[in-house]
Amino acid sequence: xxxxxxxxxxxxxxxxxxxxxxxxxxxxxxxxxxxxxxxxxxxxxxxxxxxxxxxxxxxxxxxxxxxxxxxxxxxxxxxxxxxxxxxxxxxxxxxxxxxxxxxxxxxxxxxxxxxxxxxxxxxxxxxxxxxxxxxxxxxxxxxxxxxxxxxxxxxxxxxxxxxxxxxxxxxxxxxxxxxxxxxxxxxxxxxxxxxxxxxxxxxxxxxxxxxxxxxxxxxxxxxxxxxxxxxxxxxxxxxxxxxxxxxxxxxxxxxxxxxxxxxxxxxxxxxxxxxxxxxxxxxxxxxxxxxxxxxxxxxxxxxxxxxxxxxxxxxxx
Amino acid sequence: xxxxxxxxxxxxxxxxxxxxxxxxxxxxxxxxxxxxxxxxxxxxxxxxxxxxxxxxxxxxxxxxxxxxxxxxxxxxxxxxxxxxxxxxxxxxxxxxxxxxxxxxxxxxxxxxxxxxxxxxxxxxxxxxxxxxxxxxxxxxxxxxxxxxxxxxxxxxxxxxxxxxxxxxxxxxxxxxxxxxxxxxxxxxxxxxxxxxxxxxxxxxxxxxxxxxxxxxxxxxxxxxxxxxxxxxxxxxxxxxxxxxxxxxxxxxxxxxxxxxxxxxxxxxxxxxxxxxxxxxxxxxxxxxxxxxxxxxxxxxxxxxxxxxxxxxxxxxxxxxxxxxxxxxxxxxxxxxxxxxxxxxxxx
Numbered sequence: 300x301x302x303x304x305x306x307x308x309x310x311x312x313x314x315x316x317x318x319x320x321x322x323x324x325x326x327x328x329x330x331x332x333x334x335x336x337x338x339x340x341x342x343x344x345x346x347x348x349x350x351x352x353x354x355x356x357x358x359x360x361x362x363x364x365x366x367x368x369x370x371x372x373x374x375x376x377x378x379x380x381x382x383x384x385x386x387x388x389x390x391x392x393x394x395x396x397x398x399x400x401x402x403x404x405x406x407x408x409x410x411x412x413x414x415x416x417x418x419x420x421x422x423x424x425x426x427x428x429x430x431x432x433x434x435x436x437x438x439x440x441x442x443x444x445x446x447x448x449x450x451x452x453x454x455x456x457x458x459x460x461x462x463x464x465x466x467x468x469x470x471x472x473x474x475x476x477x478x479x480x481x482x483x484x485x486x487x488x489x490x491x492x493x494x495x496x497x498x499x500x501x502x503x504x505x506x507x508x509x510x511x512x513x514x515x516x517x518x519x520x521x522x523x524x525x526x527x528x529x530x531x532x533x534x535x536x537x538x539x540x541x542x543x544x545x546x547x548x549x550x551x552x553x554x555x556x557x558x559x560x561x562x563x564x565x566x567x568x569x570x571x572x573x574x575x576x577x578x579x580x581x582x583x584x585x586x587x588x589x590x591x592x593x594x595x596x597x598x599x600x601x602x603x604x605x606x607x608x609x610x611x612x613x614x615x616x
Numbered sequence: 617x618x619x620x621x622x623x624x625x626x627x628x629x630x631x632x633x634x635x636x637x638x639x640x641x642x643x644x645x646x647x648x649x650x651x652x653x654x655x656x657x658x659x660x661x662x663x664x665x666x667x668x669x670x671x672x673x674x675x676x677x678x679x680x681x682x683x684x685x686x687x688x689x690x691x692x693x694x695x696x697x698x699x700x701x702x703x704x705x706x707x708x709x710x711x712x713x714x715x716x717x718x719x720x721x722x723x724x725x726x727x728x729x730x731x732x733x734x735x736x737x738x739x740x741x742x743x744x745x746x747x748x749x750x751x752x753x754x755x756x757x758x759x760x761x762x763x764x765x766x767x768x769x770x771x772x773x774x775x776x777x778x779x780x781x782x783x784x785x786x787x788x789x790x791x792x793x794x795x796x797x798x799x800x801x802x803x804x805x806x807x808x809x810x811x812x813x814x815x816x817x818x819x820x821x822x823x824x825x826x827x828x829x830x831x832x833x834x835x836x837x838x839x840x841x842x843x844x845x846x847x848x849x850x851x852x853x854x855x856x857x858x859x860x861x862x863x864x865x866x867x868x869x870x871x872x873x874x875x876x877x878x879x880x881x882x883x884x885x886x887x888x889x890x891x892x893x894x895x896x897x898x899x900x901x902x903x904x905x906x907x908x909x910x911x912x913x914x915x916x917x918x919x920x921x922x923x924x925x926x927x928x929x930x931x932x933x934x935x936x937x938x939x940x941x942x943x944x945x946x947x948x949x950x951x952x953x954x955x956x957x958x959x960x961x962x963x
Contacts, residue, residue: 510737517694518752519725532742608742608787
C-alpha cells in the first residue's frame with residue numbers, strides 16, 4: 300500500500316508540474332499585453348517600461364517561470380492587478396465557500412443518485428424504474444442556471460423558504476450557513492445526481508446478474524443484504540470512477556451556480572478575474588483548479604483501493 | 617478424465633445412509649419449468665421425478681441444455697422471475713414449490729445448499745472468504761462475527777485448505793480456482809445442510825484439481841451424511857462419486873439406475889450414446905474416433921407427445937414420434953419404446 304501511495308504521489312507531482320507549465324504559458328499566450336491593460340489610458344512608453352519592470356514582464360520566459368514557481372511554492376501567487384490584494388488572500392476567502400458548496404452538492408447527488416439507481420435496478424421494468432429514469436433524464440437535460448432561477452423565483456421569492464442569495468460563513472452561524480447553501484447545493488447536485496443514478500442503475504443491474512449474487516441468494520441471505528451488501532459494494536467501484544470524472548463538470552457548474560446565487564466563492568472570483576483581465580488571479584485560479592483536480596483524482600484512486608481489495612492487495616505485492 | 621468405471625463405493629456409504637425404502641430426504645414429483653421469453657414460452661424441464669435418500673449421492677447427467685441446471689436451481693426457488701415452476705419438491709416433508717420467501721430463505725443455506733460451477737465468479741470479490749462463510753452462520757445460526765470467523769476457520773480446515781487461520785482473511789482473488797471451490801463447499805456445508813446441490817462442481821477446474829474436490833465431497837458425505845445431488849455432464853465424475861444416476865434429455869429424465877447397473881447395462885439409446893461418446897482407454901482402439909450422437913438437444917416451445925430423442929435416435933420406431941414413453945421399471949427405470957437390451961460393450 301505504501302509503495303502504491305508513493306507511486307501515485309510521484310505521478311501527481313509530475314502532473315502538477317506539467318499543469319503549472321501549461322498555466323504559465325497559457326496566460327502568456329492570451330491576446331493582449333498585461334502591461335497595456337495595467338497602464339489603462341496611459342500609453343506612455345516610459346510608464347509601460349516601468350510596469351513591465353515592476354512585474355518582471357521584460358525578463359525571459361524561463362526567469363519569469365522560475366519567479367512564478369518559486370513564489371508559488373511559498374504560497375505567494377502575486378497580487379491582484381485590480382484590487383492590489385494578495386491573490387493568496389483572495390483565494391483563502393473564496394475557496395472554503397466553493398469547497399463547502401461542492402461537498403454538499405456531492406453529498407446530495409450521492410444520496411439521491413445511488414438511492415434512485417438502486418431502486419431503478421431492483422424494480423426493473425416496474426413503475427419505480429420508469430419514475431427514476433424520467434427524473435434522471437430531467438436532471439440531465441434541464442440546465443443548471445434555469446433550474447437555479449426557477450428555484451429562486453418560486454422557493455425563495457414567492458414562498459420565501461430560502462434566501463435568494465448571499466452567504467454566511469459556517470463558523471459565524473452554521474444554521475444560516477446551511478440555509479444559504481441548501482438551494483445552491485441542490486441545484487449544483489442535480490446533474491451529478493442524474494449521472495450517478497444512471498451509472499448506479501447499470502452497474503447494479505450488472506452486479507445483480509453476477510454469480511456471487513446467486514451465491515448470496517443460495518445462502519439464504521435477506522434481500523437487504525443481497526442488494527445492499529453484495530451488489531451495491533461492487534457497483535460502487537464504477538460509480539466512484541464516474542463521480543471522479545464528473546468533478547470537472549461540478550467545478551464549472553459551481554461557477555454558474557455561484558453566479559446565480561451570488562456566493563462569494565471560487566466561481567465568482569474566476570468570472571470577475573476574467574472580465575477584469577486580472578492575470579495573476581486567473582493564473583492562480585487555474586492553477587488551484589488543476590491542483591484540486593489532481594488531488595481529487597488521487598483521492599478517487601485511493602478510494603478504489605478501499606472499496607476493491609483486488610487493487611489494494613496488488614499494490615502490496 | 618480416465619475410464620469412467622464406477623468405484624465400488626456402494627458398500628462404503630455414509631453413516632446416515634438408509635435403505636431405499638426409508639423416506640427420502642428430497643422428493644421431486646412432476647417438476648416442470650417453463651421460461652417466458654420474447655418468442656413465447658420455452659419448456660426447460662418436463663415432469664421430472666426423482667428422490668434422494670439420506671446420505672445418497674444422486675448424479676443428474678446430460679448434455680448442455682438438457683435442463684439439469686434449471687432443475688437444480690428450481691429446487692430452492694433460485695430461478696429468475698421469468699421462470700414458472702410447477703410440481704412438487706419436498707425437503708424432509710416440507711413443500712418448497714410455492715413456499716413463501718421467508719420459508720425459502722430460512723431453508724436456503726441451512727437445509728439445502730448449493731455449490732456452483734464457476735468458483736472464479738461465485739464468490740464476492742470484495743469480501744474476505746471468512747466473512748462470506750461467516751455470513752451464512754450469522755444469518756441462520758445467529759453467530760457473532762468473531763464466532764462465525766472461528767467456525768469459518770474450522771470449516772476451511774474441513775475442506776482441506778492449508779493454513780486456514782491465515783487463509784480465512786484472504787480475498788477470493790488471492791486463492792486458486794480449486795481453493796475457491798473448496799471455500800464454496802465450506803460455505804455450503806457451514807450449517808450442515810440435509811441436501812447439497814453441486815452444479816458442475818469440477819467442470820471449471822483443471823483435471824488435477826478435480827480429483828481433490830471430488831475427494832472433499834466424498835469425505836463430507838461420509839463424515840456428515842449429507843445427501844448430494846450432483847449435476848454433471850462428466851461421466852468420470854459420476855463413476856467416481858455417485859450411488860445412483862438420473863439421465864436427462866431435453867428436459868425429461870430418460871433413465872435412472874444404480875451407478876453400476878447404468879454403466880454396465882445402459883438401456884436408453886441416449887444413455888448408450890452418451891457412454892459411447894465418452895473417451896476411455898482401449899475401447900475405441902483402431903477407430904481413433906469417439907462415437908458421437910448426431911444433432912443437438914432440441915429447444916422446445918412445448919413438450920411434444922413423443923420421445924424428444926426420436927430425431928437423433930438410431931433405434932427410433934414409428935411409435936416414438938407419436939407417443940411419449942414414460943419411465944417404467946423398478947430399480948432400473950427407462951423411458952423408451954425400443955430400449956437397448958444387449959450389453960453396450962459388445963457392439
